Amino acid sequence: xxxxxxxxxxxxQDSLSAGLERCGYxxxxxxxxxxxxxxxxxxxxxxxxxxxxxxxxxxxxxLRELRENGDETHVLILTARxxxxxxxxxxRDGADDYLVKPFAFDELLARVEALVxxxxxxxxxVIRVGPLTIxxxxxxxxxxxxxxxxxxxxxxxxxxxxxxxxxIVDRRQIEDHLYGERNFPMSNAVDRLVCTLRKKIGSxxxxxxxxxxxxGYVLEEPAS
Numbered sequence: 001x002x003x004x005x006x007x008x009x010x011x012x013q014d015s016l017s018a019g020l021e022r023c024g025y026x027x028x029x030x031x032x033x034x035x036x037x038x039x040x041x042x043x044x045x046x047x048x049x050x051x052x053x054x055x056x057x058x059x060x061x062x063l064r065e066l067r068e069n070g071d072e073t074h075v076l077i078l079t080a081r082x083x084x085x086x087x088x089x090x091x092r093d094g095a096d097d098y099l100v101k102p103f104a105f106d107e108l109l110a111r112v113e114a115l116v117x118x119x120x121x122x123x124x125x126v127i128r129v130g131p132l133t134i135x136x137x138x139x140x141x142x143x144x145x146x147x148x149x150x151x152x153x154x155x156x157x158x159x160x161x162x163x164x165x166x167x168i169v170d171r172r173q174i175e176d177h178l179y180g181e182r183n184f185p186m187s188n189a190v191d192r193l194v195c196t197l198r199k200k201i202g203s204x205x206x207x208x209x210x211x212x213x214x215x216g217y218v219l220e221e222p223a224s
Contacts, residue, residue, distance in 0.1 A: 001024070001025050001026070001046040001047070001112075001116055001156070001159070001160065001177060002025070002026045002028075002043070002044065002045050002046050002176055002177040002178075003020055003025050003026070003027050003028070003045060003046065003047050003048070003049060003112065004027075004028050004029075004030065004036065004039050004040060004043070004045045004047075004048045004049070004073075005017060005020075005027055005028070005029050005030070005049045006029075006030045006031075006032075006033065006035075006036035006039075006048065006049065006050045006051060006054065006059070006062070007029070007030075007031070007049070007051045007054075007078065008031050008032060008051065008053070008054055008055055009051075010031075012051075012078075013029050013031070015105070016049070016105070016108070017029055019105050019109070020109070020112070022152065023109060023139065023152070024139070024152050024153065024155055024156030024159070024178070025112075025156070026156075026176065026177050026178050026179045028043065028045075031055070032054050032055040032056040032057065033054040033055070033056050033057030033058060033059060033061065033062040034056040034057050035056075036048075036050070036054070036057075036062055037057065037062055037065060037066070040066060040071055040073065041069075043176065044073075044176070045073050046073070046074070046115075046116050046119055046177070047073065047074050047075075047076060047112050047115045047116060047119075048066075048073050048074070048075045048076070049075075049076050049078060049108075049112070050062065050063060050075050050076065050077050050078065050095075051077075051078045051079065052077060052078070052079040052081060052086075052090070053079065053080070059077065059079070060089065060090065060093055063075060063077075063090070063093050063094050063095060064093050064094065066094070067093070067094035074096040074097075074115040074116075074118060074119055075094065075095045075096050075097075076095070076096065076097045076098075076099060076108075076111055076112065076115060077090045077095045077097070077098045077099065078099050078101060078103075078108075079098070079099075079100060079101065080100070080101045081100070082100045087100075096115055096118070097111050097114075097115060099111060113125070113136060113137065116136075116163070117136070120163040120164075122163065125137040127159075127162040127163070127165070129162060129165055129208055129219055129220070129221060130208045130220075130221050130222045131143050131144040131202070131208070131222075132158075132162075132201060132208055134158060134159060134162045136159055136162075139155055139159075141155060141158055141201070143200075143201050143202055148200045148201055149200065150197070150200060151196075153178065153193060154193065154196060154197045154200065156178050157174065157178060157193055157194070157197055158197060158201070158209075158219070160174065160177050160178065161209065161217065161218070161219035162219055164219070165219050165220065165221075166218065166219075166220050166221075167218060168212050168215050168216045168217070168218045169216050169217055169218065170215065170216035171190045171191075171216060173216070174190050174216075174217070175189075175190060178193075194209065194211075194217060197209065208220065208221075208222055
C-alpha cells in the first residue's frame with residue numbers, strides 16, 4: 001500500500017515512516033502543505049496522513065484543496081488540537097479519520113488499515129482467493145491452512161494484489177505502492193519478488209498468481 005505522510009516534525013517523519021515501512025507500506029514524505037499537495041497531484045496513494053500545523057500551507061487548507069480538485073484519497077488527520085470543534089471542522093472539510101497527538105503507533109496503523117479496507121470496499125479483514133487466505137490484520141497468509149512464511153515485502157505484494165483481485169497490475173504500479181520514491185528498487189526487483197512469492201504460495205498448473213505477458217500480474221481464482 002502507498003502512503004503519503006505530510007508532517008513537518010522530523011522525529012515523527014522518521015518514526016512513522018520506519019514503522020509503516022516495516023509493515024510493508026511504501027511511504028513518501030512531505031514536510032509542508034505545499035510539497036504535500038505536489039506529491040498528491042503527481043502520485044496515487046491509498047491513504048494520506050496529514051498534520052494540521054504545517055508550514056507554507058496548513059493542513060485544513062491543503063485538505064480543502066485536495067477535495068476541491070476531486071482527489072478522493074482517504075485522509076487521516078494528525079493534530080495536537082483535541083477540541084471537539086477542531087475534529088468536527090476537519091471531518092467536515094473532507095477528512096476520513098482523526099487522530100490526536102500523542103498517539104500509539106499501533107492505533108495509527110489500525111486506522112490506516114481500516115482506511116485501506118474502506119477504499120477497496122472490504123469490510124472483512126480476511127481476503128480469500130482460491131487456496132489462499134490473507135489476514136490483513138495479523139498480516140499472515142496461509143495456503144490451504146499452511147502458513148506461507150512470507151517476508152515483509154512478499155506479504156505487501158500479496159495484499160496489494162488481493163485488494164485488486166481479478167485486476168491486472170503492472171510493474172510500475174507495484175513499484176510505486178510497495179517502495180515509494182525513497183526506496184525505489186532495481187529494475188528486476190518486482191520480477192524476483194513475484195518469483196519468490198510464487199514458490200511460497202504454489203504455482204502448479206493453475207496458479208493463483210498469474211502473469212499476463214506484456215501487461216503485468218493478476219491474483220485470481222484458479223480456473224476450474
